[in-house]
Amino acid sequence: MLEGRLVRLRATEPADRERVHSWVNDPEVTRYLTMRYPSTEGDWVWPVDGPPPGFTFVRLAIETKEGGHIGAVNLHEINAEDSTAGLGIIIGAKEHWDRGYGADAVVTLLRFAFGEMNLHRVWLTVLDEHERGIACYRACGFREEARRRQDVYRHGRYYDFVVMGILRDEFETLHGAAYAEGGSDA
Amino acid sequence: MLEGKLVRLRAVEMEDLERDFAWVNDREVTRFLSMRYPISRVQEERWIRDRPPNDFSNGAFFAIETKDGVHIGNTNLMQANPEDRKAALGIMIGDKEYWSNGYGSDATVTLLRFGFGEMNLNRIWLHVFEFNERAQACYKKCGFVEEGRLRQHYYGMGRYWDVIVMGALRDEFAKLQGITT
Numbered sequence: 001m002l003e004g005r006l007v008r009l010r011a012t013e014p015a016d017r018e019r020v021h022s023w024v025n026d027p028e029v030t031r032y033l034t035m036r037y038p039s040t041e042g043d044w045v046w047p048v049d050g051p052p053p054g055f056t057f058v059r060l061a062i063e064t065k066e067g068g069h070i071g072a073v074n075l076h077e078i079n080a081e082d083s084t085a086g087l088g089i090i091i092g093a094k095e096h097w098d099r100g101y102g103a104d105a106v107v108t109l110l111r112f113a114f115g116e117m118n119l120h121r122v123w124l125t126v127l128d129e130h131e132r133g134i135a136c137y138r139a140c141g142f143r144e145e146a147r148r149r150q151d152v153y154r155h156g157r158y159y160d161f162v163v164m165g166i167l168r169d170e171f172e173t174l175h176g177a178a179y180a181e182g183g184s185d186a
Numbered sequence: 187m188l189e190g191k192l193v194r195l196r197a198v199e200m201e202d203l204e205r206d207f208a209w210v211n212d213r214e215v216t217r218f219l220s221m222r223y224p225i226s227r228v229q230e231e232r233w234i235r236d237r238p239p240n241d242f243s244n245g246a247f248f249a250i251e252t253k254d255g256v257h258i259g260n261t262n263l264m265q266a267n268p269e270d271r272k273a274a275l276g277i278m279i280g281d282k283e284y285w286s287n288g289y290g291s292d293a294t295v296t297l298l299r300f301g302f303g304e305m306n307l308n309r310i311w312l313h314v315f316e317f318n319e320r321a322q323a324c325y326k327k328c329g330f331v332e333e334g335r336l337r338q339h340y341y342g343m344g345r346y347w348d349v350i351v352m353g354a355l356r357d358e359f360a361k362l363q364g365i366t367t
Contacts, residue, residue, distance in 0.1 A: 022367055059333060081222065082341045120346065121338050146334020146351040152311050153270045158308065163351065 002046025002060070004108035006101050008061040009073060011053060016061055019069055032130035033090065035154060055080070057118065062091070062105045070096045073109045075122070083120035083157045085113060098132065107175060114168045115178030121167050127152060128160040141174045142166045188248070190296035192289055195248035195261065197240060201229055205257055209280025218318045219278060220340065240303060242266050248294045250279070254350055261293050263310065264303050271308040273301060286320065287290040294328045299363070302356045315340055316348040321342055329362045330354045 002009040023029050025041050053059060058075040070093035093099040093101050113119045116129065124142065126133045134144075142164035151161035172178055188195040198206075207230045209215050217221075238244040247265040253255050259279035266273035275297060279290050303309045312330065314321050326332070330352040338346035 082339060082346075084339060120341075123336065125340070143337075144334075147335050148311060148333055148351060149353050150355055151270065151272060151311075151332070151353075153308075158270075163334060163336060165339070167338060 001110050001114050004104040006104040007062050007064055007070075007108065009105065009112070010063060011024065012059060012072070012090075014071055016072075019092065020105070022070065023071075023090060026092070028094065029090065029092050032127045032133060033154075034154070034155070058085075058109075058112075058117075060109070062089075064096070064101065068099060071105065072104050073116075074079055075109065075113060078117075078119075085117075085119055087113075087122050087124045088108045100117075103136050105141055106137070110140065110166065110171055111175065111178055114171055119168070121165055122159050123163060123165040124162045125151075125163050127154075128162050134162060135163075137164050140166070140169055143170075159166065188296050188300050190292040192292040193250050193252055193258075193292065193296065195250060195296055196259065198234055198247055198249050199238065200231075202226070202257055203234060205280065206230055206234070206260070209277070209278060210260070210277065212280070212282075214282065215278060216310075217282050218315060218321065219276075222342065234329070242268065246300070246305070247272070250277075250289065250298070252284070252289065255335055256281075259293070261297050262306055263297060263305070264318075266305065269348070272307065273305070273307055273310055275301075275310050275312045277350060290321075291324045291328050294324065295363070298328060298354055298359055307356065309353055311353040314350050314352060315342075316350060322350060322352075325352050327357045328354070331358070 004046060039170065050067050051057070055078060057136055060073055062071040063069055071091040073088065074088045075085040077086060085178060087106065089095060089106060093129055110122055113122050124137065126137065128147070143166065144162055146163040148163065149159040150158035152159045168178065207227050210221060210225045210230065239246065240246045243266065245262055245266060247262040248260065249257055250259040250261055258281040259277065261277040263273040263275055275292060276293070277294060279285055297312055302309050312325065314325065333351045333353050336349040336351060339349040340347045
């Protein structure tokens with residue numbers, strides 16, 4: 001269990017499946033994600049019998065401190081030599097948008113990535129139109145590094161994909177040591 | 187066979203094995219690629235033998251030959267995505283005698299023309315290490331635009347390096363080459 005200030009990150013459970021199934025089929029939720037096709041319950045989005053989190057792939061459920069399951073985060077394309085990983089997040093419970101839960105989940109996962117997995121850099125890609133997402137990632141300490149022009153086709157047109165990255169020392173400057181007793185921001 | 191001005195691109199043959207094997211183990215060549223580990227002859231042979239045929243989903247992998255028939259390197263389009271109509275480009279001029287003579291850019295332009303004109307791609311992108319300035323100049327000449335810099339995204343030779351993202355779009359390339367794709 002990774003403790004943040006507003007959320008905790010825990011391993012995924014088969015019981016999460018139904019909620020995730022409804023989220024990934026909600027066009028409002030997937031609007032800025034590269035999930036185009038309707039997805040069946042229990043497919044790749046949420047393999048119930050998938051491997052446990054490890055260095056090759058980390059997927060964790062986001063829970064509020066009250067125990068409500070509101071989304072998921074992951075680290076993918078984790079590269080041992082470069083010490084890099086890509087970060088993904090989905091807040092499926094829309095009533096929890098714009099209230100700091102996403103940012104807290106991202107910071108909590110970054111703390112784990114730097115403080116436990118010994119990564120050096122975490123990056124992500126975000127559709128240029130997703131201003132709320134970009135603002136959130138900036139607040140977490142990510143910097144805009146590249147703009148892949150016309151990288152994604154969705155909703156009838158091409159979008160730019162913005163690449164953002166954060167380095168371990170930048171994280172520690174902003175959020176304190178990657179390892180902190182109790183896990184939360186001071 | 188894709189004809190360029192200085193080179194042609196053809197499918198890979200088993201006869202390429204000894205050259206490919208030497209190139210992918212030559213640190214002067216691979217330091218510019220994300221290939222760190224030595225590769226055995228049998229692995230290289232298996233790779234050539236088991237490669238599925240070139241197509242959109244398998245990717246397009248070609249040997250680069252001079253017009254005199256000398257095999258000097260390889261180039262490919264990979265990770266082609268049909269919805270986004272994009273793919274990544276990779277290239278290696280393994281025969282160092284042919285560096286800095288325009289063969290790499292001719293092969294790149296020839297492959298871009300194929301990617302846009304035959305595979306119906308809209309965007310072709312690549313990653314290049316910050317210390318590979320020769321390649322960056324080449325790609326710019328071919329029509330790639332620098333789109334950003336991934337900070338400390340690659341580790342090699344004892345330290346972290348930035349990785350430059352470059353992209354070529356179909357309409358820009360057509361304008362540059364004075365052709366319709």
